[in-house]
Structure formats: structure tokens, C-alpha cells
Amino acid sequence: MNSTLLGIGMTSRRTRERMAKRLLEQGIRNNKVLDVMSRTPRHIFVDEALSSRAYEDTALPIGFNQTISQPYTVAKMTELLLEFGRPGKVLEIGTGCGYQTAILAQLVDHVYTVERILPLHKKAKDHLWSLRLKNISYLHSDGGWGWPEHAPYDGILVAAAPSEIPEMLLEQMAVGGVMIIPIGRGDRQELQRVFRTENGYEIEELEPVTFVPFLAGRE
Ligand code: SAH
16 A cells, blocks of 8 residues: 555554544444454545544535545444445445445445445545445436446445435345445434344334535536
């Protein structure tokens, strides 16, 4: 890896390991998730002016009124997705800067990621190529439609909050599949986990969360 990817000082490996230790203290238990997060450079996904803050447990701006999810949220959603086994195909809605995509790509077979804002979609691709992550397919689209061509998915992870679960995403889940999704408006949002069974869907209500809104159309 070159020095930009490895990081120095506030973007160094030691800073990343401190972040992983904090995640453990916050209740993240999946060692594979902790290991991947301690190895993946997060600072390359944010503007250089913010790179010294990349490992703080906070959401940071990535432009276009969007934010990179805070490390705890990325870790928690990934852990919830993986709890009952390693999913093969995962659909991610809301690529953003691509950090969550990078974590997922190291833990599942293939990630299909959808982003509605064109410049973010393009930038994320560049970041993820620089990490040489190749098991990712990218789509610039409204994620409310999912990505039907590659369905069904063993896992779906949604990084923006709709007021209810989009019908198309439910349809694109495999039987035995899991979806992690924040539901609600403004500061009244809740993380939910949906299981698709032989007979239908089961919804588990988890913790309160704050995500940017899930918006229709693309720009
Ligand atoms: N996991 C990302 C989070 C980015 S914020 C990261 O760590 O960077 C959520 C993203 O969801 C934003 O980029 C936003 O543009 C996108 N988004 C919101 N509604 C969407 C939709 N309907 N389809 C696709 N992307 C959407």
C-alpha cells in the first residue's frame, strides 16, 4: 500500500486500532467486523481537510448534504447483517462515499451498491478501486427500485431512512435473507431487521438511529 492509503499520525494504523477498541467497548462483538474496520483506511473516503477526524465516532460531511455514517453505525449494521452467517450477495442502498461498501466487500461474496447522486457514485468507485476491491458492482439509480437484475439478495443494507420499507426491496430478498434498514422521519427513526421466511416477513425493531432521508429519483 502507498503512504496515502496507509496513513500517518491521526490517520495511522494505530488510530484505526483505537477506533476498533472503542467499537468493542460500545458493544460490537463480531471479530471479523472489528478486524476489517481496523484495517480499512477510513480517511481516504473523506475530504483531506477532514482526514484527521476520520476515526472519531461521528458522521462527517461528504458533500451534497450527505454524511459518511459514524463508525459505530457501520459496525452495528454490518454485525446485524452477518449474525446468522455470511451472506453471498448483498445489495447496499446509499453508496455515499463508499466506506460501508468497503467494509461489506471484505466480508461477503459480492456487493451490489446503488447511489442516487451521480458525483458520489463516481467518487465512491474511485475510492474503492484505489483499495483494489473488485467484488463490487455500482449503479447510479433510485434505490427504491432495488437492483432487480441481480435479485434475490441474501442481504440488503439501507443507509438512508424511508418512512416505510420499500416494497421492491422486500421482493428482492431471498428466502432466508436479511435486511437492515432505518425507518422513520427526522429524529424519530428506528433501525429494523427484516427476515424473509418461507411464509412471509418478520420484522425485528432494534435501536433509535439518525440517518439522512431516503429520497426518490436521481440527480
Ligand atoms: N454508507 C454511506 C452512507 C451515506 S449517507 C457512507 O458511509 O458514506 C446515505 C446515502 O444514501 C447518500 O449518499 C444518499 O444520496 C443516498 N440515498 C438516499 N436515498 C437514496 C435512494 N433512494 N437511492 C439511492 N441512494 C439514496
